[in-house]
Amino acid sequence: MLEPISDFLLNIPRIFKRVLAVSVDFLLSTTAVWLAFNIRLDTWTEWSDAHWLALFISWILMFPLFVVLGLYRAIFRYAGLSALYTVLKAVSIYTVLYSSIFLLLDIPGAPRSVGILQPLLLLFGVVLSRTLARYWLGGLYQSRLVLNTLPRVFIYGAGAAGRQLAAALKSSSEMHVLGMLDDDDRLHGHILNGLKIHNPTDLTKIVKRNKIDYILLAMPSISRHRRHKILETIRHAHVSVRTVPGLMDLAHGRVQVSDLRDLDIDDLLGRDPVIPNQLLIAKNITAKTVLVTGAGGSIGSELCRQILKYHPSTLLLVELSEYALYSIHHELEKNLLTNNQSITLIPLLANVHDKDRISEIFSTWHPETVYHAAAYKHVPLVEHNPAEGIKNNVFGTLTVAQQAIAHHIHDFVLVSTDKAVRPTNIMGASKRLAEMVLQALAEQNTSNNTRFSMVRFGNVLGSSGSVVPLFRRQIKAGGPITLTHSEITRYFMTIPEAAQLVIQAGAMANGGDVFVLDMGEPVKIIDLAKRIVELSGLSLKDEENPDGDIGIEITGLRPGEKLYEELLIGDNPLPTSHPRIMKAHEQFLSWNELENHLQLLSKSLSETNIPIAREILTDIVSGYSPDPNIVDWVYLESSKQDS
Numbered sequence: 121m122l123e124p125i126s127d128f129l130l131n132i133p134r135i136f137k138r139v140l141a142v143s144v145d146f147l148l149s150t151t152a153v154w155l156a157f158n159i160r161l162d163t164w165t166e167w168s169d170a171h172w173l174a175l176f177i178s179w180i181l182m183f184p185l186f187v188v189l190g191l192y193r194a195i196f197r198y199a200g201l202s203a204l205y206t207v208l209k210a211v212s213i214y215t216v217l218y219s220s221i222f223l224l225l226d227i228p229g230a231p232r233s234v235g236i237l238q239p240l241l242l243l244f245g246v247v248l249s250r251t252l253a254r255y256w257l258g259g260l261y262q263s264r265l266v267l268n269t270l271p272r273v274f275i276y277g278a279g280a281a282g283r284q285l286a287a288a289l290k291s292s293s294e295m296h297v298l299g300m301l302d303d304d305d306r307l308h309g310h311i312l313n314g315l316k317i318h319n320p321t322d323l324t325k326i327v328k329r330n331k332i333d334y335i336l337l338a339m340p341s342i343s344r345h346r347r348h349k350i351l352e353t354i355r356h357a358h359v360s361v362r363t364v365p366g367l368m369d370l371a372h373g374r375v376q377v378s379d380l381r382d383l384d385i386d387d388l389l390g391r392d393p394v395i396p397n398q399l400l401i402a403k404n405i406t407a408k409t410v411l412v413t414g415a416g417g418s419i420g421s422e423l424c425r426q427i428l429k430y431h432p433s434t435l436l437l438v439e440l441s442e443y444a445l446y447s448i449h450h451e452l453e454k455n456l457l458t459n460n461q462s463i464t465l466i467p468l469l470a471n472v473h474d475k476d477r478i479s480e481i482f483s484t485w486h487p488e489t490v491y492h493a494a495a496y497k498h499v500p501l502v503e504h505n506p507a508e509g510i511k512n513n514v515f516g517t518l519t520v521a522q523q524a525i526a527h528h529i530h531d532f533v534l535v536s537t538d539k540a541v542r543p544t545n546i547m548g549a550s551k552r553l554a555e556m557v558l559q560a561l562a563e564q565n566t567s568n569n570t571r572f573s574m575v576r577f578g579n580v581l582g583s584s585g586s587v588v589p590l591f592r593r594q595i596k597a598g599g600p601i602t603l604t605h606s607e608i609t610r611y612f613m614t615i616p617e618a619a620q621l622v623i624q625a626g627a628m629a630n631g632g633d634v635f636v637l638d639m640g641e642p643v644k645i646i647d648l649a650k651r652i653v654e655l656s657g658l659s660l661k662d663e664e665n666p667d668g669d670i671g672i673e674i675t676g677l678r679p680g681e682k683l684y685e686e687l688l689i690g691d692n693p694l695p696t697s698h699p700r701i702m703k704a705h706e707q708f709l710s711w712n713e714l715e716n717h718l719q720l721l722s723k724s725l726s727e728t729n730i731p732i733a734r735e736i737l738t739d740i741v742s743g744y745s746p747d748p749n750i751v752d753w754v755y756l757e758s759s760k761q762d763s
Contacts, residue, residue: 145186148245149178149238156237157230170230174222178238181217186210207246215239270296272332276350277339278302278317281364285338286313298330303350320350324357333657337363351655360657394700400624402430404489404531411436411487413472413520414494416444418580419535422619423491424452434464436485440471440494472516475523482527491622492520493535495551502547503680506752507725510733513550515722518557525561525570532570533626534558538578538611538639542743545680549737549744555634556708556740557718562632564711573629575622576704577637578611587645591652599661599670601649604677608646609684611639625701636693638700642684646672679751709740730755 153175157165165171189210215236222235273295275282282300289295300317302308307317318326326332335354339347354361404410405427412427414420415437421444427435435452439445449467456463466485470477472494495513496502502509517534524532536555539548558572579587587610594601613621618637625635653660653670661668677683693702709717717740724732730752738744750756 142183144249145182145246146179148249149182149242150175152238152241152245153178153234155241156234159237160231160233170227173227174230174234174238177221178218178242181214182242185214185217189213207250208243211239211243211246214242270294271334272296272298272330273334273336274299274301274318274326274330274332275315275336275338276301276320276354277337278304278307278312279339279341281340282338283313285336285364286315295334295336298332299326301326301335320353323353323359327357327359332359334360334362337361340364351651355651355654358654358657358659361655394698396620397624397698400627400698401426401620403627405430405432405623407431407433408488409434409436409485410489410491411438411481411485412491412493413438413470414492414535415439415467416441416448417493417495418615419619419622420491420493421448421451422615423493423535423622424448425455426616426619426623427491428452428455428461428463431461432463434466434485434487436481436487437465437467438470438472438481438494439467440469442469445469473511473519475519478520478523479526482523482529486527487529489531489533489626490520490524490529491533491535491626492517494520495535495554497537497547499539499545499547499680500678502550503545503678503747504751504753506546506730506733507728507754509546510550510553510721510725510737513547514553514557514718517554518718521558521561521570521572525565525568528568529570531626531629532558532572533622533629534572534574535622536574536576536634538576539682540576542745543741544682544745544747546734546737546746547680549741549746552741552744553737555706556714559632559634559706559708560711560714563708571629571631573626573631573633573635575625575635575637577613577618577621578639580613580615580618587648588652591649595653595656595658595670600673601653601670602673602675603646603649604675604681605683606646606674607644607683608677608681609642609644611642612648613637613639621698621700624698625696628696628698628701634704634706635696636702636704638702679747679749707742714740728754728758 153171154165154167157171157174189206218239219235222230222232273289275286275297278300279302282302286297286300289297297315300312300315301320301323302317303320305319308319310317323335335357337347337350337354339350342350351361410427410432412420412423412435415424416439420439424435424437437445437449437452439448445467449465452465455461456465468481470481472478472492494516496505496509502513521532534554537548537551539545540552540555541548543549543552555574555576558574562572591601621637625633625637628635649672650660656670658669659665661671693704696703708714717736721733721736724730724736730750734746734750738746
């Protein structure tokens with residue numbers, strides 16, 4: 121009830137505050153005169169001429185004295201000991217003057233003791249009024265100052281999560297919640313826990329009027345498609361978005377401020393993932409020994425996380441990078457302790473084209489399922505280091521596959537890429553050749569128990585090579601966002617969804633299968649960049665808006681980079697029992713023919729003869745059309761020295 125009054129007092133102009141202070145002092149003086157008469161006469165007296173004369177003398181003395189001594193220059197909410205000293209000084213002088221008048225003059229009907237009682241009562245009233253102003257308005261003002269330094273937010277969603285978040289923010293004093301938004305028009309204009317619920321269509325006006333810093337999306341149960349539509353509405357308001365986790369993350373407790381996080385990058389896709397088929401995922405994992413190569417990479421590490429959920433007996437983590445292996449092993453161990461799981465985790469340092477080391481691992485643990493995710497995948501790096509890219513991606517796959525056959529591994533799944541389709545770079549060509557190796561081995565070894573399959577998909581959001589983390593870092597640094605071409609387009613999928621689909625596809629394999637994941641609609645990278653900028657609460661800097669926050673700089677296509685990626689070489693994909701997994705029929709060479717090419721390729725690499733290696737790849741990989749220029753660092757430097 122007092123809050124509107126305090127808000128009014130704090131917001132009125134300084135001149136009106138001084139007028140109010142003077143008015144209060146006049147009222148205190150009047151009350152002091154009346155009480156002084158009543159105390160002296162020991163009865164409630166009616167107002168008389170003596171009262172008016174005593175009051176007139178009080179006003180004549182008090183006002184100029186208080187003005188001269190600066191009582192109305194002080195800000196009451198900051199009143200301290202110095203202000204109290206000024207009040208005592210002013211009232212002391214006033215007491216001497218006022219009591220002297222009553223002692224020297226004989227005022228009819230006014231006892232001389234009124235000249236002492238009235239100043240004492242006035243002193244009490246003035247000190248009390250200043251003290252109340254300090255502790256009431258001062259505390260509120262400090263609270264308001266604190267609130268003004270906090271991020272100003274609106275909560276999108278007036279459901280249970282929104283209410284819990286509002287309560288948590290109110291008690292935490294980490295953000296200042298000014299209101300709520302909700303799609304339900306029946307709630308618009310209503311007050312919920314002191315917060316007004318607004319129509320989201322007015323968001324742009326609300327953000328400008330209230331200087332909103334964040335929109336907190338508190339709708340964990342909505343679909344990704346619906347969330348995407350909401351984000352499209354929010355991004356035009358140029359306000360940063362944060363969100364609470366999904367329902368599963370909130371299942372064990374109330375929404376807390378610590379639950380707030382930056383917008384999930386998968387929200388940018390706007391496509392709901394298909395619920396995984398539990399039987400397919402468990403088929404090659406549960407109670408089995410599973411091995412993952414490249415276990416520390418983006419896809420490899422997510423495969424490990426998903427595999428643990430389905431209780432293998434042993435999980436073998438094979439990784440070349442010591443740090444990457446340490447990181448994923450430490451994370452998974454912590455995960456097992458948290459979930460009280462008893463699964464054997466074995467971290468193994470190994471190079472996938474080290475035949476003896478791979479053989480040693482297979483013969484020791486006898487894995488039943490292998491997910492081969494080890495690969496060099498960064499297009500420009502592999503283009504500049506083609507020999508190592510081919511060795512790792514082609515001959516590393518060949519080594520692991522041959523050892524899988526030799527040790528009777530039941531299922532072997534290769535993680536492939538859309539860049540293997542009509543490649544323009546070494547990375548894509550080497551991955552397509554890796555697919556062809558498995559297709560040829562599957563055809564040749566029909567009698568063995570190893571089922572080879574390949575799963576091909578596009579970019580994954582949030583991987584080490586993904587543009588999204590790069591864009592976020594560039595935005596945080598103030599820009600600009602660097603983009604190789606304005607028309608570059610890519611397929612995207614979240615890492616967890618890709619890993620789940622890889623596992624499910626591998627479980628459907630008959631041998632030699634090339635599976636292609638349904639990646640949805642391709643996304644123009646420049647549109648993705650603009651969306652991230654706008655959902656960060658910033659504006660795009662371009663010709664139309666030269667004063668914007670973040671610009672986009674076109675740097676030109678890198679060696680081997682394509683404008684558009686494809687998932688199929690042919691146009692005849694077959695459906696499978698899973699709505700997001702298709703089966704491709706890709707042409708390949710028989711093992712007898714392919715083996716000769718591989719031997720020539722290996723020889724060219726050992727001689728660092730990159731032109732010959734590229735010619736061999738061109739001969740055997742359908743659609744491979746490399747850039748005319750060779751950009752291998754070693755080859756270029758050697759050529760320079762020879763000349």
